[in-house]
Amino acid sequence: MDELIDKVNYKIRKDKLKHKNRKRDVINKRMFLYHLLKEHEYSYTDIGKLFNKNHATIIHGCRQYRDLKKSNDERLKEDLFGYYIFFDCFKLENISFSVSDDLNDAHTLKDLFRIKKRLQRELYHDIKKL
Numbered sequence: 001m002d003e004l005i006d007k008v009n010y011k012i013r014k015d016k017l018k019h020k021n022r023k024r025d026v027i028n029k030r031m032f033l034y035h036l037l038k039e040h041e042y043s044y045t046d047i048g049k050l051f052n053k054n055h056a057t058i059i060h061g062c063r064q065y066r067d068l069k070k071s072n073d074e075r076l077k078e079d080l081f082g083y084y085i086f087f088d089c090f091k092l093e094n095i096s097f098s099v100s101d102d103l104n105d106a107h108t109l110k111d112l113f114r115i116k117k118r119l120q121r122e123l124y125h126d127i128k129k130l
Contacts (some may be wrong), residue, residue, distance in 0.1 A: 007087065008033055008050065018052050028079040031065035034058050036087060039040055078114070082123060099124040 007064050012018055017030050030051065037047045044055035053060075068076045074097070102124075118124060 003035075005050075008037065009088070011083070012050065025079040027061075028065075028076050029083060030085055031061040032069075032080050034061040035065045038062050042103075078118070081123075097123050098126050099127060100118065 011029070011033065015026065015029055017026065017033070021027075034047055034051075037042070037050075038058075044058045047053075047058045048055050065076075097118055099115065099119070102111070102118070106112055106115060119127075
């Protein structure tokens with residue numbers, strides 16, 4: 001259990017998760033860590049102490065994470081890709097995207113940057129490796 005807390009504290013410091021930041025990627029990372037700690041039977045109060053949040057915020061974050069996970073939210077998967085690897089809690093073959101679908105749906109520069117990030121992480125199942 002101490003190893004898990006050490007890993008969580010490392011991510012909190014590295015990604016500045018204690019700071020007030022409402023960017024979606026930061027929120028997704030916080031919610032994932034709330035959920036992970038709750039799965040390991042930490043109390044909402046104890047989790048809140050790690051993040052300087054109250055227990056109600058932790059409860060809300062765990063519910064939000066479960067809802068996003070159930071809806072198979074692509075942004076959640078993308079934001080947490082590194083966390084899934086770091087905490088070794090997800091099968092990487094379950095994360096794959098179609099480059100042709102993403103290119104057809106791309107309308108903004110932000111969409112193109114997302115495609116670039118997925119290419120770098122080799123998340124496209126329809127591109128053959130050379």
